[in-house]
Amino acid sequence: MSHYQKLVEHSLKISRFEHLGSICGWDQTAVMPSGGNEARSEAMAELSVHLHQLGNAPQLAEWFDKAESESLSDNEQASLREMKLKWQQSTALPEALVQAQSLAGSKCEHAWRTQRGENDWEGFSKNFAEVVALSQEEAQIRANISGLTPYDAMLDLYEPGTTTAKLDVVFNDVKTWLPTLIQNIQEKQSTESIYLPDGHYPTEQQRQLSVDVMKFLNFDFNHGRLDVSMHPFCGGVPTDVRITTRYDENDFVQSLMGTVHETGHARYEQGLPKEFAGLAVGQARSMGIHESQSLFFEMQLGRSAKFISQLSPLVQKNFVNADQKIFKTDNLQKIYTRVNPDFIRVDADEATYPAHVILRYEIERDLMNGKIGYKDIPELWDAKMQQYLGLTTKGNYKNGCMQDIHWTDGSFGYFPSYTLGAMYAAQFMAAIKQTVDVEKATLSGDLSLIFTWLSDNIWSKASLFSTDDLVKQATGDVLNASFFKAHLEKRYLG
Amino acid sequence: MSHYQKLVEHSLKISRFEHLGSICGWDQTAVMPSGGNEARSEAMAELSVHLHQLGNAPQLAEWFDKAESESLSDNEQASLREMKLKWQQSTALPEALVQAQSLAGSKCEHAWRTQRGENDWEGFSKNFAEVVALSQEEAQIRANISGLTPYDAMLDLYEPGTTTAKLDVVFNDVKTWLPTLIQNIQEKQSTESIYLPDGHYPTEQQRQLSVDVMKFLNFDFNHGRLDVSMHPFCGGVPTDVRITTRYDENDFVQSLMGTVHETGHARYEQGLPKEFAGLAVGQARSMGIHESQSLFFEMQLGRSAKFISQLSPLVQKNFVNADQKIFKTDNLQKIYTRVNPDFIRVDADEATYPAHVILRYEIERDLMNGKIGYKDIPELWDAKMQQYLGLTTKGNYKNGCMQDIHWTDGSFGYFPSYTLGAMYAAQFMAAIKQTVDVEKATLSGDLSLIFTWLSDNIWSKASLFSTDDLVKQATGDVLNASFFKAHLEKRYLG
Structure with missing residues (x-):
């Protein structure tokens, strides 16, 4: 041998x-x-x-x-x-x-x-x-x-090949336009009227709705399950992917889109190549690419107007006794694209999320490189929150630098993956749209052309190539954050 | 060290x-x-x-x-x-x-x-x-x-200390009275009128009924779960015992008593001594003693008139829309004590079950000891079925010697455990009745005195003693099948 x-x-x-x-x-x-x-x-x-x-x-x-x-x-x-x-x-x-x-x-x-x-x-x-x-x-x-x-050595654990040099360029650019973009979106949305969930949405019906959406997204129930846990996650193994969600009986909104998000993670796992099962080369490329799949499902697809028009009848069907005006496509779309700067990253919307990540990136980068000490964190957090989102966290540790679990066990270097994922997702969608009429496919209820692209270009490639090569083969370019910016501008200001 | x-x-x-x-x-x-x-x-x-x-x-x-x-x-x-x-x-x-x-x-x-x-x-x-x-x-x-x-060396894998010499005495005795007993019971029951389940019993309500009964039996849900599987079993670990059942929406009877049976296994596991967790001495004594606990729960307790009088309101409560006359104590009791000689061991009632086991014991004993060959099995099976239960299996392999999974992977020596369990269960109940008013306890809805006896005498003892010593300490005698005989006579002919 x-x-x-x-x-x-x-x-x-x-x-x-x-x-x-x-x-x-x-x-x-x-x-x-x-x-x-x-x-x-x-x-x-x-x-x-x-x-x-x-x-x-x-x-x-x-x-x-x-x-x-x-x-x-x-x-x-x-x-x-x-x-x-x-x-x-x-x-x-x-x-x-x-x-x-x-x-x-x-x-x-x-x-x-x-x-x-x-x-x-x-x-x-x-x-x-x-x-x-x-x-x-x-x-x-x-x-x-x-x-x-x-810090780059830590980054390498989650994003092999990504460096501070690359991230600084990308994130510094985001910082030049994001605060203004958020302000403009808020201004635009300030006159919107919106109906928020105010009914009782039984767990069993939410579960059925989740299953309906997972089927629409071609989740393979022969190789996976949906269950419940306090903090939603995607676990198991590629031949048997276990995703979880949690149900709030007063509000179906988060759970539903959470399921779409985890289904993105799950389909990546289910789509990894069988011939490399059990080998490192057969695993997901990186945390950022993994997040690109969940965010492709949630942000690129899930919160798009056309997808929500498909979601609307499923929601109506599962909550026949609740107030139907909440479930109308137009209203659901407003709910799912609402932008509101706030303290908590995990509850953040698509537009403010990068600010939360860049703040953490800058702090953990300087912390690992020894440029700051842990005692400097609260003050830096407050200053950056003010700068990026116009909020102060002075004295408010629990909604400030103590909100996340990541640093408590030393997972420094993980946070950038979230925003890298959002950026890759936007870049993939732009590439797909060059050959697939995504809106038409979504309205037809048959998303297979989109999934075939993801399977051919991302899932089946696992870790055969570096992240840069993978993205370049798929889209013709390495990471290019302009697609993400264009996506935000079109969805929120277009 | x-x-x-x-x-x-x-x-x-x-x-x-x-x-x-x-x-x-x-x-x-x-x-x-x-x-x-x-x-x-x-x-x-x-x-x-x-x-x-x-x-x-x-x-x-x-x-x-x-x-x-x-x-x-x-x-x-x-x-x-x-x-x-x-x-x-x-x-x-x-x-x-x-x-x-x-x-x-x-x-x-x-x-x-x-x-x-x-x-x-x-x-x-x-x-x-x-x-x-x-x-x-x-x-x-x-x-x-x-x-x-x-054969004794194989028996030792499941019932350490039990020998053919002991089993032959016990089983030969059973063979002298069991066929007549079964005939007498059938005669007595032939004039009974009985209402069999004929409604729709939704899975979710059957599940709730199972949980109600498990609570009545003090199953510790902080250290275990109830789920569904094709063939009910008791698995997991002592700190987290997983029992399963299956639901037939046309008939709640089997599932309900199956849950009682598995709960007996589960409480033994949950009651094993924490100080010996993970050690051989901290495990259940033998297959027969394990089965004695499930059969104590199912046969000694579960199918007794007083227990069924407690079960009846639980059944009524969970199936409010179904025909209530089926759920009356008297009718439920008839259902749960119906005796009917048939081909299939796993479906057998309490009285005919030992015949199925003795038949298998005699065949596997002679097979392992080289006195017969596998080719002799169908004919022996037919002859013994005729002798013990008055049924022929000539040419009917699927309901004869091919019905069980045990022999297919070579688990010779396991079958006696089932009937040893039934006998130990009867002996334990007789011993408990010397200090506990079991009928009164059952009617009061508080079974804790019974469980305390089992915990003190069986569960907490794990494998500290040989089976003989365990049983002798608990009941004053080693295996004595007369308690089982007396139990059958009292329940079915008394």
Whole structure:
């Protein structure tokens, strides 16, 4: 057996254990009774140890070495490249640091769950200081290995190939036009009349509506499920994708569009190439490309006027006893395109969302590169919120720098993926429109031409190419944020 | 660390992987979409290999050796004994035999799923011959190690300590009175008038009824769930017990009592001692004792007149739109104590069930001990069915010797557990009645005195004692089938 083949076998073995972890993780979040948590957490921790051992098996260094001089096809070379990147990233850190991070992250996140409600920055920052210090250590180690800056080395975990140099250009440009755009949209919308949900929308009917929409979006129920969890997510494995949502019986709006969003993630997973199942090269390209699919479904497709005209009868059908004027296409469209600067990122609309991300990006970049300390965060947060969205968070930690879970366990470098995703989604839609009449397809109720484009250009390509090459092959250009800007202008001011 | 402690740590590690397997196994049966099956099966097979490696780790022989001369408490000695038994059983067979059995069993079971419907004994026996030969080989190897007869060595896997010598005495006695008892019951019941379910019983209402009954039986929903599967089972882990049922919208009867049965299994699991969690000594004593708990719930408690009088209002409450005369205590009781000799074991009533088991016991005993061959089975089956239940299965393989899944993958030695369970259940009830007024407790709606007895005497004892000692401590006697006989006579002829 060639060394490349040995690496493949080893990767498949790892992926089978990851499969068990994915399903048990879904179970833990979506269906497990709370009394099962302690034993489950122990079982999951045991699995983590095992996966760590497999990922760091001593023979791998030699296998990678030898595999690189073996005769491999293009796809095999890509597969080897991705396996090696994953291996390098997972073996980069000393075990003691990984354990210290796990402990500090758990402690900080656990305490944060109550501290946030109590607006307790003082208490939070005691734990957070440790998390930041350990993440800075991690970033420095990864920087030493990769030759990147510390923050870029962290970015590489989520967005391989993306750098601060690229992001600064893109985000600085956004900052020049976004605040004005938001003001103009608000002005335009200020005279709109809108009917907000005010009825009772039973869970079972919301669930049926979600299923109807997922079917419209060609979600493959033979390879996936819809369930309920506190925080919606997309989990499971590509042959069995588990998405979740949550239902508020006073308001169907968020849940419905949340389902559209998660269905985008799910179809990417369901559409990954079977021939590379279980291998790094067969996985989603990056967090940003993953988010581009959920945001393509939610923002490019889901909140478009034509899509909402298809949604409207489904909503009416499922809530026959509720006030029907809320469900009219025109009103639903107003609901789903309402722009309103506010404190909370996860509740933000399409137009203000990038401001939340750029703010976080700038802070975590300077934090990882050692230009600021964690104590500087609240003041910077307040200043940037004022600058980008005209809101102050002075003294308001819980709706300011303590609102997100990401930093509590040291996931620095993740935030840019959200806005990269929005930008890629707009760029993909522009490319699709060159060959597909998207509005006509949407009105016909048959979206298959759109999905075929996504499958051919994104899903089936998995991690065969770098993000830049993937996007260039699909659209003729690397990341170009002008499509996103044009999209916002057309939808909100056009 | 002592060698005993090393064994404990190793067992806990194994049990954490088994935990993942239990949950993913539940998922596979209860919620997984069928398209997920191939990848799941691969993941489960990978886990099996890993568990096999852990269970056969080379250092264990030395650890067991040294642990036996360490100073251990009584509980620790019991724990060591159970760990060692499990280890000996799992290491007894050469790997090649285990693999051959796995292949032959899968092949035979898979083909059986269609061959049974086609009544194709000819086709079935081609695969079955191999399964039998391999099981005979297994039985001989286990016999050589344990000094038992081949069949007793197989029995030991499910009912440690139980032997053919004991079973022959008990079952031969049953055969002297059971056929007459069944005739007398049928005669008595022949003049009864009975209203059978003839309405529409929606799944959601049946589910609510199941939950109501589980609450009445003190099922701990903080440590378990009720779901749906084709074949009801009790799975999961003690801190998170997953039971399933299935709903027939034309008939609530089977599902309801099936839930009572699985709740008995579940409460045993939920009641196992926390201090021995993850260790062999902390597991259920045997298949027979497990079945004694489900049958205690279903037969001793569930089908008693007083319990049914409590069930009746719950049924009425959940099916307000259906014909109420069916739900009257008197009628429900007739439904749940109807005796009718028939071909199929899983559908058999309480009185005829032992005949099905004894028939299988006698055949598998002689088969494993080499006294008969697999070709003799159809004729023996027919003769014994005529003798015990007055029915012929000549040429009727699908409702005869091809009806059960057990033998298709070589699970010889399991069948006696069902009737041992029924006998233990009757013996436990007789013992409980010496200190608890069971009828009064049932009528009061508070069954806690009964459950306290079961918890104190059975659940909390796990595998600390041999089955004989457990039963003797609980009831003052080892297995005594006269309680079962007396129970049947009282319920059906009293």
